[in-house]
Amino acid sequence: MTDLNVLFAGFGGQGILFAGKVMAYASMMEGKELSWLPSYGPEMRGGTASCSVCISDNTIGSPLVVNPDVLVAMNLPSLERFEKDVVPGGMIIVDSSIVKKDVSRTDVKVIRIDASKIAEDNGLKGAANMVILGRLFRETGFCSAENLDLGLQKSIPAKKINLLENNRKALSLGIES
Amino acid sequence: MTDLNVLFAGFGGQGILFAGKVMAYASMMEGKELSWLPSYGPEMRGGTASCSVCISDNTIGSPLVVNPDVLVAMNLPSLERFEKDVVPGGMIIVDSSIVKKDVSRTDVKVIRIDASKIAEDNGLKGAANMVILGRLFRETGFCSAENLDLGLQKSIPAKKINLLENNRKALSLGIES
Amino acid sequence: MNEKVLMKGNEAIAEAAIAAGCRHFFGYPITPQTEVAAYMSKRMPKIDGVYLQAESEVASINMVLGAGAAGVRVMTSTSSPGVSLMAEGISYLAGSDVPCLIVNVQRGGPGLGGIQPSQADYHQATKSTAHGDFHILVFAPSTVQETVDLISTAFDLGDKYRMPAMVLSDGMLGQMMEPVVLPEPKEPDNDSKEWAASGHQNKRAHNVVNSLYINPQELESLVIARYERYAEIEENHQMAEEYLADDADIIIVAYGSSSRVSRSAIDAARKQGIKVGMIRPITLWPFPKKVISKHAEHAKAFLSVEMSMGQMVDDVRLVVNGRVPVEFYGRTGGVIPTPKEILGEIVRINGGVQ
Amino acid sequence: MNEKVLMKGNEAIAEAAIAAGCRHFFGYPITPQTEVAAYMSKRMPKIDGVYLQAESEVASINMVLGAGAAGVRVMTSTSSPGVSLMAEGISYLAGSDVPCLIVNVQRGGPGLGGIQPSQADYHQATKSTAHGDFHILVFAPSTVQETVDLISTAFDLGDKYRMPAMVLSDGMLGQMMEPVVLPEPKEPDNDSKEWAASGHQNKRAHNVVNSLYINPQELESLVIARYERYAEIEENHQMAEEYLADDADIIIVAYGSSSRVSRSAIDAARKQGIKVGMIRPITLWPFPKKVISKHAEHAKAFLSVEMSMGQMVDDVRLVVNGRVPVEFYGRTGGVIPTPKEILGEIVRINGGVQ
Amino acid sequence: MTVKGERPHALTDAPFHYCPGCTHGIVHRLVAEVIDELGVEGKTVGVASVGCSVFTYNYFNCDMVQAPHGRAPAVATGVKRARPDNVVFTYQGDGDLAAIGMGETVHAAARGENIVAIFINNAIYGMTGGQMAPTTLPGQVTQTTPYGRDVSVAGNPIRVCELLSSLDGVALAERVTVDCVKNVRAAKKAIKKAFEYQMAGKGYCIIEVVSTCPTNWGMSPTDAVQWLRDNMLPYYPLGVYKDVGEGEQ
Amino acid sequence: MTVKGERPHALTDAPFHYCPGCTHGIVHRLVAEVIDELGVEGKTVGVASVGCSVFTYNYFNCDMVQAPHGRAPAVATGVKRARPDNVVFTYQGDGDLAAIGMGETVHAAARGENIVAIFINNAIYGMTGGQMAPTTLPGQVTQTTPYGRDVSVAGNPIRVCELLSSLDGVALAERVTVDCVKNVRAAKKAIKKAFEYQMAGKGYCIIEVVSTCPTNWGMSPTDAVQWLRDNMLPYYPLGVYKDVGEGEQ
Amino acid sequence: MPKVTVDNNICKGCEMCVVACPKHIISLDKTITNNKGYHPAHVTDQDACTGCGSCATMCPDVAIRIEV
Amino acid sequence: MPKVTVDNNICKGCEMCVVACPKHIISLDKTITNNKGYHPAHVTDQDACTGCGSCATMCPDVAIRIEV
Ligand SMILES: Cc1ncc(C[n+]2csc(CCOP(=O)(O)OP(=O)(O)O)c2C)c(N)n1
Ligand SMILES: Cc1ncc(C[n+]2csc(CCOP(=O)(O)OP(=O)(O)O)c2C)c(N)n1
Ligand code: SF4
Ligand code: SF4
Ligand code: SF4
Ligand code: SF4
Ligand code: SF4
Ligand code: SF4
Ligand SMILES: [Mg+2]
Numbered sequence A, B: 001m002t003d004l005n006v007l008f009a010g011f012g013g014q015g016i017l018f019a020g021k022v023m024a025y026a027s028m029m030e031g032k033e034l035s036w037l038p039s040y041g042p043e044m045r046g047g048t049a050s051c052s053v054c055i056s057d058n059t060i061g062s063p064l065v066v067n068p069d070v071l072v073a074m075n076l077p078s079l080e081r082f083e084k085d086v087v088p089g090g091m092i093i094v095d096s097s098i099v100k101k102d103v104s105r106t107d108v109k110v111i112r113i114d115a116s117k118i119a120e121d122n123g124l125k126g127a128a129n130m131v132i133l134g135r136l137f138r139e140t141g142f143c144s145a146e147n148l149d150l151g152l153q154k155s156i157p158a159k160k161i162n163l164l165e166n167n168r169k170a171l172s173l174g175i176e177s
Numbered sequence C, D: 001m002n003e004k005v006l007m008k009g010n011e012a013i014a015e016a017a018i019a020a021g022c023r024h025f026f027g028y029p030i031t032p033q034t035e036v037a038a039y040m041s042k043r044m045p046k047i048d049g050v051y052l053q054a055e056s057e058v059a060s061i062n063m064v065l066g067a068g069a070a071g072v073r074v075m076t077s078t079s080s081p082g083v084s085l086m087a088e089g090i091s092y093l094a095g096s097d098v099p100c101l102i103v104n105v106q107r108g109g110p111g112l113g114g115i116q117p118s119q120a121d122y123h124q125a126t127k128s129t130a131h132g133d134f135h136i137l138v139f140a141p142s143t144v145q146e147t148v149d150l151i152s153t154a155f156d157l158g159d160k161y162r163m164p165a166m167v168l169s170d171g172m173l174g175q176m177m178e179p180v181v182l183p184e185p186k187e188p189d190n191d192s193k194e195w196a197a198s199g200h201q202n203k204r205a206h207n208v209v210n211s212l213y214i215n216p217q218e219l220e221s222l223v224i225a226r227y228e229r230y231a232e233i234e235e236n237h238q239m240a241e242e243y244l245a246d247d248a249d250i251i252i253v254a255y256g257s258s259s260r261v262s263r264s265a266i267d268a269a270r271k272q273g274i275k276v277g278m279i280r281p282i283t284l285w286p287f288p289k290k291v292i293s294k295h296a297e298h299a300k301a302f303l304s305v306e307m308s309m310g311q312m313v314d315d316v317r318l319v320v321n322g323r324v325p326v327e328f329y330g331r332t333g334g335v336i337p338t339p340k341e342i343l344g345e346i347v348r349i350n351g352g353v354q
Numbered sequence E, F: 001m002t003v004k005g006e007r008p009h010a011l012t013d014a015p016f017h018y019c020p021g022c023t024h025g026i027v028h029r030l031v032a033e034v035i036d037e038l039g040v041e042g043k044t045v046g047v048a049s050v051g052c053s054v055f056t057y058n059y060f061n062c063d064m065v066q067a068p069h070g071r072a073p074a075v076a077t078g079v080k081r082a083r084p085d086n087v088v089f090t091y092q093g094d095g096d097l098a099a100i101g102m103g104e105t106v107h108a109a110a111r112g113e114n115i116v117a118i119f120i121n122n123a124i125y126g127m128t129g130g131q132m133a134p135t136t137l138p139g140q141v142t143q144t145t146p147y148g149r150d151v152s153v154a155g156n157p158i159r160v161c162e163l164l165s166s167l168d169g170v171a172l173a174e175r176v177t178v179d180c181v182k183n184v185r186a187a188k189k190a191i192k193k194a195f196e197y198q199m200a201g202k203g204y205c206i207i208e209v210v211s212t213c214p215t216n217w218g219m220s221p222t223d224a225v226q227w228l229r230d231n232m233l234p235y236y237p238l239g240v241y242k243d244v245g246e247g248e249q
Numbered sequence G, H: 001m002p003k004v005t006v007d008n009n010i011c012k013g014c015e016m017c018v019v020a021c022p023k024h025i026i027s028l029d030k031t032i033t034n035n036k037g038y039h040p041a042h043v044t045d046q047d048a049c050t051g052c053g054s055c056a057t058m059c060p061d062v063a064i065r066i067e068v
């Protein structure tokens, strides 16, 4: 794999940016070139959030992922908005606990994973993002398992280090899903 | 006479700008093209004042008189500063009540007139400017006598119309000097 | 027709604006434009107009924004540092499509600089008065009479294209007196702008005067629409005077005060038999590209004469686009060039082109 | 060497400034640069530095003027409308020869505009940040690492030439994270400026930091002296990256964010066999004229790609001076162009030049 | 049948974009109700400022102008001088009115400009993500006072009503809040009085509404209301700081 | 032999450019004398503002910075934050401090910025030729209030000491004048106290000097002094408006 | 009998009404997630409602309508 | 005996000292016009001077020096 462009999208509060950050950090540990770019808006709560992650062996040009290799859609508006942009042969990962609608594209690999439910069922409310990232890791192998864990460690600020284990657990639930 | 460029210079408060204005208005009545340009600075009192008056049958280019045909010098610093700039064959009019020093240029016509004294002696304190303008008029004939008077009338604001006669008198003292 | 009177440039600005139906003036004192405000403060109360001395230039331009948004013909005047303080507000006016008149009686910069005449705000006026993509109309009179005439053009075009207009004067033009004939006064027309925020009187949907568009596509399309209007203006409203340009080998490009000095120099050079002429931009934006481009076909050299370190010269170069050399002569900091200096440049260039 | 870390562009700006020995930050919050200030407010108190949130951008830049005049390394950061409010202050800094760093994380304009990335402040940064004749140094990084590197260059050159320097970033570069290696921190050097107003300790004549010169000749001569320094800078400090430019028929000129998108488009075009390359200005003022001029000898066309309605393109045209066509492609208002759009332009121009 | 909670006519149908529980929404409704009750929607011009409430131009059904950050008083002055018969109000946050706009505020007040300022004091910059405002309390943690506001470095909070009440042009300066039904009603009364004073030409009126910003305070909306009571109100006491009275001036 | 009227060391030899009888000169001397008496010339940085006194940078022997119009408090803040051991003062006119600089003034005061503001209230814009200032009296004729200041149009004068004294950061706000020997001495005492407070880190100090502008008032210097007594002092009463006292804060 | 209606599309589940209701008969309906992602409020015991209007007075989103 | 000296080059003839002097012994010397155009002040009766310093205190131009 040389280039991988991923678009994470969902509601604000679902940990979209964090999932991207873990992926970015893991890729850095892997020795890749990479970029992480969030969508941003006025600070009012609500609305959608998304972030672009590019990893490559070469210098990253545009960090804005317009045509993702992988789309992670954690809510319906995100799927509706970005589905058409995925490159043919690409992948769409959907949190099927939240997005009931089917993906209509047939030229991409579609993965529906009950991420929110899996997380909640395992006492990891709010960690659906990591479940999905685990699955994304399994599907693409964008880095080694070690580096994924290192990426997670680097992404969690010192003050919230208590959340590390839960996130690890969620990641592995995703990997094993 | 086609072009006449005059530089009036002296202390603030001597009526330098007003003299130029009367000349400008008179020239306008005469049907000339003309411009009047004051020096200006911060508003603090003291220091020197000067103004450029250009009159011509043609469009006025630069309104700033750098090389005057006529220099009116109502104090010493003005004479010292501008004497050298007068065009050869030009004229320097000096208020000799105030400027004791001689004009050193020999290639110009020099007129020394005891303007302040003449004015004071005639109960016209502060009207030395008009005495000089009268003399300038006599020397150059830049307009008709009627238009000079019209120019004076136009230059005096309605509120100060009571000063008209004194200024007229000063003008004629200059003309007759 | 009105009588010919002798007026200071600054006072003529004020009286011309009143004649153009302007009844709203907001400003803050600064040399060398104080006479504009002083004149307004005398006249406005007598004609049911509004003269308000604001607490700053920032406040002035925002009062202009408010009054303009409410649909009235409105203006402010200032000098160089004041324009810098108005930058954000001008960008808002442009971004909200609110017309107004801004007078800049330029003085020497940068910083507090000096108070003598200058043309060093050319780029600020024509390229980037503030942040973002936009233009304002910029008019550069060279006589008091032309100042008077352009004031009403500036108001009218500003209204037509819903954009701010600037009259770019300077300390010399503002302070000098020349004979002037004032135009017949127009009745104020403050009630014909349908987009204005002046109370909907329960007769229409609410009007919003605004420059915020969170959606970039929406913002882009508004900017593009504005640039289409700009293109129309560039096509139709370039203004310039040609002076002895048709047979000229050397063409001076100069506006405002420096064009007056240049004219004296040209007259002197012609007497020496040098074929020199002038293009005097009257609109600085839109820049009179057409007429410059036309003369670039026969002229052997251009000379931009400015009271700055060389700003407009780039616009001349962009039009000439390498066809012939474009040279520059300028003085700055409040120094007014003399005809003699410019003549010297003409003679020098003439040596080269012969 | 320091560890590689993942950092937001905005945070990297702050950390790089601290590493460059900057201990004085004055600013006012505005999206999309808030992280700079937030970061500073966390770090400065820990390292005996000064973080002060001013009441406005006008106050910020004047605090910068005060601290800079007192001789310390000082900075502020803001986004587009904030720069407009700083205009007067920047002109004073330039006119008083006080160095400082100003960061502009550009967003869409004009007016309140939007908060998405833009490059529409190019003219404001490079031509006329405010009134008067002056320039500021303008650096345009395209990666987070380069942002870090240029911060210290900006401080150093600003100090060397006693002038304000600007780092012109945008919402994309400010918000994105990339791996970055921070430089070894420098000790602050706040006591070596002999001209500074920091108390003469009865050891020297009083220093005056000032931009007012009532005598125009004096003002002019200071401006001319400054322009001599500018000429030296133009000679020695032009910076640009060339990417596949040597054999290119088409040369894209693009800086910052738009250069990244252009690079993607160039890679795609090269795959199609189109000989396209890029000159990426790193200094916008001084503009990298030399390298552009060099390539104008072999290229068949230039294409300026900007996130604006076309501003830098004029500078490219001035350098190319008619030798080959100079075209423009841009998006504005916060829209980021896609590699595909630019590729389309390349293909179109390639059709023409073949 | 009577209906309570009906959407005032002076509000458009657009749902507010504010965060859940943000008191901006309550104040919007009160202003709109006052406009309805006074029957002045058709001649009212509102001036939106820069802050979370910048989009008020989408919510109020009267004509609206969006002003640069802090400049609403100047913009409103322009509108009012151009259209003296209009009813003109600004809607400003504490960053807008008391930081960048302090100069314009003091001067509009000193001029006795016939406008109403609705002033939302939520002790923080909401829109930009929670930086210190001039009204941020001593010790309060914000994005730019991460260790709590240290007044010896970041300065003291400004009490706007107290500050302005020394000025001759001020007709009414009142501080209210909207933490409970009773105070919401009092707030509305104050706003109505301000509009009435303007229509009577009495001068500058400011209604300071002590408000919440649950998002940037990092609390639930209902906790935020409690925090407001416990912390804001002691520092910003409710009350009338200046009132020229009903009579002739 | 003792000498009175000796030029203070903190004044350069440059003669003042002020108009005859302008009280700016008296205040300059007082500030210089205070600097001399406190022995702080070597660590003092003055900030000149834009107004007739802009050229103070030529007159004071300490280091000087010239600030943009109205921004002296911000410039002084920058100097003081960069050099906390310096003694920093601004010298500002009423247009500078109370019109364009109102925002910076209120905020420097609220921050309790350790600086001294010498505030020359001459009820007019001197340098630009006599326009209305924020402190111009009701009915006073100026270049831009040719029919006398009509407060219903041009607004009410601002009493700066009264306005600022509500702010927590203000250590000293005192209004003095220099119309006679006694008051000149009192003015000097106030200025000295302000400098001492700064050196003790007490916060923002402002000394408002009710002053004359003979030129733009259109009077002889001595008539101007009388006009000041008759018209200015009743409107701007002398006195201490705030004083945190000598003790520890 | 008063009737309280909450506009589910507008409600943001802020609970200001929940706290304001003197009868404690309002709560969030966790069974519903609206298109903004919030659980809207609903009245759990309509019969106990006095129609006092407190809920509407405190609602920042004008989401409550009471017919009395 | 106190000795009052006015610097003629600096004095602007503003008469602040004239009004301030309790002994009324200062006036402008109309026989002199200095290089700024002003008539400087002078003490007309040096013997009457008490050396009180009032004139110097009120002089805006630091033009007066008193040796006591
Ligand atoms: C000139 C300028 N500076 C800064 C900003 C960024 N900005 C937008 S809103 C805001 C502060 C808003 O705070 P406040 O006025 O308290 O309103 P709130 O969001 O808290 O309701 C700032 C600083 C801007 N838009 N313009
Ligand atoms: C931004 C800006 N606006 C306006 C001016 C013009 N200006 C110079 S001094 C001054 C007013 C001075 O009045 P004041 O502060 O009262 O001082 P005074 O001259 O009366 O001592 C003004 C408006 C300026 N230099 N800069
Ligand atoms: S950020 Fe704060 S002020 Fe803004 S809408 Fe949200 S809660 Fe309200
Ligand atoms: S104009 Fe007024 S304030 Fe200025 S120096 Fe003259 S008298 Fe003094
Ligand atoms: S109307 Fe009163 S009782 Fe009924 S639900 Fe609302 S708050 Fe409760
Ligand atoms: S107060 Fe309004 S928005 Fe909040 S929960 Fe109740 S109905 Fe919903
Ligand atoms: S010292 Fe006193 S008595 Fe002597 S001249 Fe001066 S004021 Fe008069
Ligand atoms: S006070 Fe000073 S300047 Fe004025 S007349 Fe007396 S000596 Fe001269
Ligand atoms: Mg707020």
Ligand SMILES: [Mg+2]
Binding pocket: F051, F093, F094, F095, F120, F121, F122, F123, F124, F125, F126, F133
């Ligand atoms: Mg003053």
